[in-house]
Amino acid sequence: MPKRTSLTADRSSLRHRIRYAMRHPERIGPYLRRSARDMRLRLTHRDHVSYYRAVMASDTARDPRRAVGSRNEKRWLALGRMQFDYLTGHGLKPGQRMLDIGCGNLRAGWRFIEYLDPGDYYGIDISPDILIAAKKVLSERGLQHKLPHLTLTHDLTFDFLPEHHFDVVHAHSVFSHSPPQVIDECLAHVERVLAPGGFFDFTFDRTEGAEHHVLREDFYYRTENLIALAERHGLNAEFMDDWEELPHGQSKIRVTVPERDAKA
Numbered sequence: 699m700p701k702r703t704s705l706t707a708d709r710s711s712l713r714h715r716i717r718y719a720m721r722h723p724e725r726i727g728p729y730l731r732r733s734a735r736d737m738r739l740r741l742t743h744r745d746h747v748s749y750y751r752a753v754m755a756s757d758t759a760r761d762p763r764r765a766v767g768s769r770n771e772k773r774w775l776a777l778g779r780m781q782f783d784y785l786t787g788h789g790l791k792p793g794q795r796m797l798d799i800g801c802g803n804l805r806a807g808w809r810f811i812e813y814l815d816p817g818d819y820y821g822i823d824i825s826p827d828i829l830i831a832a833k834k835v836l837s838e839r840g841l842q843h844k845l846p847h848l849t850l851t852h853d854l855t856f857d858f859l860p861e862h863h864f865d866v867v868h869a870h871s872v873f874s875h876s877p878p879q880v881i882d883e884c885l886a887h888v889e890r891v892l893a894p895g896g897f898f899d900f901t902f903d904r905t906e907g908a909e910h911h912v913l914r915e916d917f918y919y920r921t922e923n924l925i926a927l928a929e930r931h932g933l934n935a936e937f938m939d940d941w942e943e944l945p946h947g948q949s950k951i952r953v954t955v956p957e958r959d960a961k962a
């Protein structure tokens with residue numbers, strides 16, 4: 699598994715935060731403002747999804763592109779292309795059906811919508827604000843005729859979706875903002891919506907030290923724990939080594955249904 703920098707850092711520790719602040723004094727103000735906002739939102743929203751939906755509402759009101767993690771238009775386009783090129787280079791084909799979990803404002807989604815047949819892209823997200831921004835991107839790109847689904851959800855049980863429908867399920871930069879119970883729920887239910895021979899790709903913030911989170915916004919996981927979690931749900935999970943070569947801070951795992959269990 700290729701090496702990345704900061705793989706053992708515990709960003710939640712006081713020591714790390716003090717050292718980081720000394721290296722980046724200009725980021726202390728924004729960090730304190732974000733901490734105060736997150737504390738207020740945590741007090742007023744009981745469960746993680748409600749809390750994170752409020753974070754997205756606040757971030758999207760300022761700038762939808764930043765809300766999905768891109769500091770400018772150039773980076774937003776590049777991050778979308780990176781996802782698109784990787785997935786089309788690793789199995790996604792026209793004629794297939796795709797479920798994009800946490801589709802955001804279609805940073806990559808608009809490219810998938812353009813590439814796939816009408817109606818075959820299904821984006822879900824917990825944030826109504828980012829879905830409104832997604833519809834704006836869709837119309838700006840002139841992709842109305844592709845009739846994608848853009849649906850609000852509160853959980854990842856997929857109970858409103860048909861069985862064995864999607865060839866590709868995709869979640870980019872979603873588990874990096876998700877506590878273990880959200881990932882567990884997703885892995886518990888994804889097999890039901892995966893078509894025979896289908897796969898589920900997700901990215902995550904990787905640590906080789908202790909698993910931790912920062913402000914319950916950013917979560918860091920050990921690869922072997924996510925692979926073991928997938929296996930507990932009867933799934934195969936593979937670390938995607940070649941994704942590591944790309945200029946992206948997260949890592950990627952591909953989940954498949956073992957052959958013996960695959961439903962015809």
Ligand SMILES: C[S@@+](CC[C@H](N)C(=O)[O-])C[C@H]1O[C@@H](n2cnc3c(N)ncnc32)[C@H](O)[C@@H]1O
Nearest residue numbers: 766767800801802805823824825828870871872
């Ligand atoms: C960093 S953005 C990435 C958006 C998109 N995947 C992309 O790469 O442009 C994370 C998105 O996931 C959504 N999200 C976070 N937790 C989620 C969950 N449990 N279920 C569905 N969407 C979620 C957020 O609202 C946000 O739109």
